[in-house]
Amino acid sequence: xxxxxxxxxxxxxxxxxxxxWFIPAxxxxxxxLLAVGLIEMGTLxxxxxxxxxxxxxxxxxxxxxxxxxxxxxxxxxxxxxTFSITVVALALASSQYTSRILRNFMRDxxxxxxxxxxxxxxxxxIVVLRTIRGxxxxxxxxxxxxxxAMLLAFVAIGFLIFFIHHIASSIQxxxxxxxxxxxxxGAIDRLFPQEVGxxxxxxxxxxxxxxxxxxxxxxxxxxxxxxxxxxxxxxxxCDRGVVVRMERSIGEFVIEGSPLAAVAGRDxxxxxxxxxxxxxxxxxxxxxxxxxxxxxxxxxxxxxKALSPGINDTTTAVNAIDALAAILARLAGREIESPYRxxxxxxxxxxxxxxxxxxxxxxxxQIRQNADRNVAILVRLxxxxxxxxxxxxDPRRLQALRRQRELILATAERxxxxxxxxxxxxxxxxxxxxxxxxxxxxxxxQDPR
Numbered sequence: 001x002x003x004x005x006x007x008x009x010x011x012x013x014x015x016x017x018x019x020x021w022f023i024p025a026x027x028x029x030x031x032x033l034l035a036v037g038l039i040e041m042g043t044l045x046x047x048x049x050x051x052x053x054x055x056x057x058x059x060x061x062x063x064x065x066x067x068x069x070x071x072x073x074x075x076x077x078x079x080x081x082t083f084s085i086t087v088v089a090l091a092l093a094s095s096q097y098t099s100r101i102l103r104n105f106m107r108d109x110x111x112x113x114x115x116x117x118x119x120x121x122x123x124x125x126i127v128v129l130r131t132i133r134g135x136x137x138x139x140x141x142x143x144x145x146x147x148x149a150m151l152l153a154f155v156a157i158g159f160l161i162f163f164i165h166h167i168a169s170s171i172q173x174x175x176x177x178x179x180x181x182x183x184x185x186g187a188i189d190r191l192f193p194q195e196v197g198x199x200x201x202x203x204x205x206x207x208x209x210x211x212x213x214x215x216x217x218x219x220x221x222x223x224x225x226x227x228x229x230x231x232x233x234x235x236x237x238c239d240r241g242v243v244v245r246m247e248r249s250i251g252e253f254v255i256e257g258s259p260l261a262a263v264a265g266r267d268x269x270x271x272x273x274x275x276x277x278x279x280x281x282x283x284x285x286x287x288x289x290x291x292x293x294x295x296x297x298x299x300x301x302x303x304x305k306a307l308s309p310g311i312n313d314t315t316t317a318v319n320a321i322d323a324l325a326a327i328l329a330r331l332a333g334r335e336i337e338s339p340y341r342x343x344x345x346x347x348x349x350x351x352x353x354x355x356x357x358x359x360x361x362x363x364x365x366q367i368r369q370n371a372d373r374n375v376a377i378l379v380r381l382x383x384x385x386x387x388x389x390x391x392x393x394d395p396r397r398l399q400a401l402r403r404q405r406e407l408i409l410a411t412a413e414r415x416x417x418x419x420x421x422x423x424x425x426x427x428x429x430x431x432x433x434x435x436x437x438x439x440x441x442x443x444x445x446q447d448p449r
Contacts, residue, residue: 014226014287018107020115027116028123035127035145042142061134064146068132071153072125078160079118085167086111093171096311098301101176103285104183108170114163121152173306173316177299181323183288184295185330191292191354192334214245215268219260220277225250227281227290230351233261234341236275237348242266244276246352251291254282292331293354296363299323307370307377314376317367321377324363325384331356332391357400360388364404372415375424381408382428405429 016022090105105111128149133140169175228250237244242265248254261276286294303320306313336356341349364381371377385405389398412425 014289018103020106020112023109023112024116024119027113027120031120031124032127034148035124038145038148039128039131039142042144061132061139061141064132064141064143065129067146068125068129068149071149072122072129074153075118075122075125075156078156079115079122082115082118082160082163085163086115089167089171093176096171097173097176097305098298100298100301101180103287104176104179104298105170110163110166110170114159114166117156117159121149121156124152125149173302173313174319177302177316177319177323180295180298180302181326184292184299184327187288187290187292187295188327188330188334191290192331192336214262214264215266216247216259217261217263217268217273217276218257219248219254219280219282220256220273221282222254222256223282223284224253224286225280226283226285226287229279229281230341230349232279233276234343234349236272236279237263238343240266240272242272243348243350245350249352249354251286251293292327293359293362296324296327296359299327300363300366303367304370307367307374314374317374317377318380321367321380321384325387328360328363328384328388329391331359332388332397356392356394356397360397360400360404368404368408368411371411373417375412375416375421378408378412378416378425379428382425386429 086105090102093101093105128142128145131140131142131145170179225248228246233244233246240263242263245262245264247259247261254260260280263272263276266272286297288295299320303317303324305311306316306320336354337351339351339353340347341351364384367377368381371381382405385401385408389401392398409425409429412422416422416425
């Protein structure tokens with residue numbers, strides 16, 4: 001299976017995972033098949049089970065109809081209640097934290113499974129109910145299927161109790177932040193385990209040869225870049241003998257007709273345009289699968305909402321900063337691949353991907369800019385910088401951390417009026433033994449990773 005087909009299948013799977021109907025639909029199909037199977041087993045039994053265990057299988061046709069009708073009607077009522085609770089929880093979470101977490105609620109397997117159990121039990125009872133015949137029509141009762149319906153009703157009661165507990169837990173700030181953090185860490189593990197493919201040597205990065213005129217490759221769709229198949233772009237560049245340069249990175253919004261990539265070495269014919277566009281997955285929303293910056297963005301939005309005058313929830317903001325610290329600490333020691341990828345010494349692909357410096361700014365800049373006079377937030381930001389400084393020895397990353405530290409201290413000096421509070425922040429900034437003065441103050445601007 002080609003990488004392109006895998007990317008398309010992964011995109012379809014992400015859509016299905018984020019829907020509230022996929023798992024319930026599968027559950028309904030399974031429930032119908034179970035009902036049909038148990039009914040057929042009942043036809044082979046010919047009343048032996050009812051004679052052996054009359055207390056379990058000896059229900060009359062009228063009693064079985066009443067039982068199944070009661071279960072079915074109660075299940076469809078519970079489905080409505082469950083849906084209402086979910087909508088209320090989504091509205092509360094969206095207004096209290098950020099609307100970007102709604103996708104996480106929709107793709108929550110627990111919510112999807114609970115809804116699937118309720119509609120599945122309803123479908124099961126409907127299928128079994130229509131097969132029951134009274135004395136005037138042959139007197140047939142699928143006793144085993146009726147007993148299983150009663151057992152499924154007890155299972156559904158357990159799922160209802162679990163759902164109430166789960167929804168109450170999932171709308172808590174710590175649960176929402178932790179879910180976003182775990183998903184982002186998973187994306188980091190996928191994206192940055194090690195260098196992918198063949199990266200150009202250091203000399204090639206510093207002495208990029210002149211490749212002539214660049215021809216623009218226009219985007220064929222409008223939306224957010226959800227995925228980029230770098231291996232496919234590299235293959236196209238090698239097969240066509242061109243150099244491909246990404247003009248847009250993952251998570252950016254592209255408009256149909258705007259530059260998506262550029263090629264050098266030959267004219268951009270229609271086939272080349274189609275091949276390069278096929279390596280990009282464009283959708284209506286950003287996703288975390290290849291976009292670790294979007295996971296950071298979700299947590300930053302929660303912190304900003306908590307710091308807003310209308311909410312003023314410093315504790316939630318600190319929880320968000322702690323989660324960002326965990327993400328950045330995981331990223332600080334990872335090696336991000338070079339933007340240049342070569343084939344037999346010739347540069348073929350120039351990528352445009354995330355950098356540690358960029359993700360650090362994404363995580364801390366806006367929180368710092370909205371933390372005026374908030375001593376607890378400024379202290380925690382300084383502590384995070386000190387923690388991260390011991391997770392890397394890369395000079396560019398240390399320089400970025402030093403710059404963030406200076407900006408935080410400048411914010412404290414400007415916005416915190418009390419000398420005692422400023423002293424707390426300065427004390428937090430001086431607890432670590434790292435020699436910040438030894439960090440190189442100026443670095444090469446290219447490839448800040």
